[in-house]
Amino acid sequence: AQTVTQSQPEMSVQEAETVTLSCTYDTSESDYYLFWYKQPPSRQMILVIRQEAYKQQNATENRFSVNFQKAAKSFSLKISDSQLGDAAMYFCAYRSAWGKLIFGQGTELSVKP
Amino acid sequence: DTAVSQTPKYLVTQMGNDKSIKCEQNLGHDTMYWYKQDSKKFLKIMFSYNNKELIINETVPNRFSPKSPDKAHLNLHINSLELGDSAVYFCASSQGRLAGGEFFGPGTRLTVL
Numbered sequence: 001a002q003t004v005t006q007s008q009p010e011m012s013v014q015e016a017e018t019v020t021l022s023c024t025y026d027t028s029e030s031d032y033y034l035f036w037y038k039q040p041p042s043r044q045m046i047l048v049i050r051q052e053a054y055k056q057q058n059a060t061e062n063r064f065s066v067n068f069q070k071a072a073k074s075f076s077l078k079i080s081d082s083q084l085g086d087a088a089m090y091f092c093a094y095r096s097a098w099g100k101l102i103f104g105q106g107t108e109l110s111v112k113p
Numbered sequence: 114d115t116a117v118s119q120t121p122k123y124l125v126t127q128m129g130n131d132k133s134i135k136c137e138q139n140l141g142h143d144t145m146y147w148y149k150q151d152s153k154k155f156l157k158i159m160f161s162y163n164n165k166e167l168i169i170n171e172t173v174p175n176r177f178s179p180k181s182p183d184k185a186h187l188n189l190h191i192n193s194l195e196l197g198d199s200a201v202y203f204c205a206s207s208q209g210r211l212a213g214g215e216f217f218g219p220g221t222r223l224t225v226l
Binding site for chain 2 (some may be wrong): 033035037039042043044045046047048050089101102103105106111
């Protein structure tokens with residue numbers, strides 16, 4: 001069975017600095033999709049970025065980028081120029097081509113002004 | 114606005130009662146989901162429907178019964194509520210089950226007293 005692990009329950013970053021959130025996963029499949037979701041205090045789940053496993057190029061969305069290391073089964077999220085509004089719980093998630101979305105335990109990110 | 118909506122947003126009820134949560138999406142998606150987020154913020158899929166057909170049914174007590182009257186609606190009915198059912202329930206939708214990632218509703222916080 002696939003698993004997703006986020007080993008950092010909490011992280012902190014200074015405003016305008018860069019922070020990286022870690023995620024590893026376990027699978028025997030070759031074709032799958034990876035996601036990062038953000039959940040602010042409002043509890044709304046917001047899709048931040050996605051990556052298809054067959055693509056070698058790392059996905060980027062404005063200040064958010066990923067470091068996808070397929071062989072190492074690692075999918076970290078980098079947030080550049082951190083803003084106060086980035087403070088939230090961040091979830092890494094995995095889905096096989098025809099399977100369910102499996103979430104990690106989450107990383108609570110705080111941003112210091 | 115195009116979105117996934119859920120009603121109600123908050124639900125407080127007594128043990129043993131029966132309650133329903135309604136979900137509607139106007140994104141034109143063909144797949145809808147119910148997720149449960151527990152007190153430790155762990156997210157887990159409960160059910161998934163594709164074009165009104167049940168395709169994922171996780172190990173969920175049969176007191177939980179989803180119903181999809183059409184592609185745009187997925188309701189969740191819970192019988193004989195128990196204290197352990199207290200959680201946030203998210204409805205979500207996606208186009209297909211592949212790379213898109215789910216769009217989530219605002220969640221329903223269910224508290225069983």
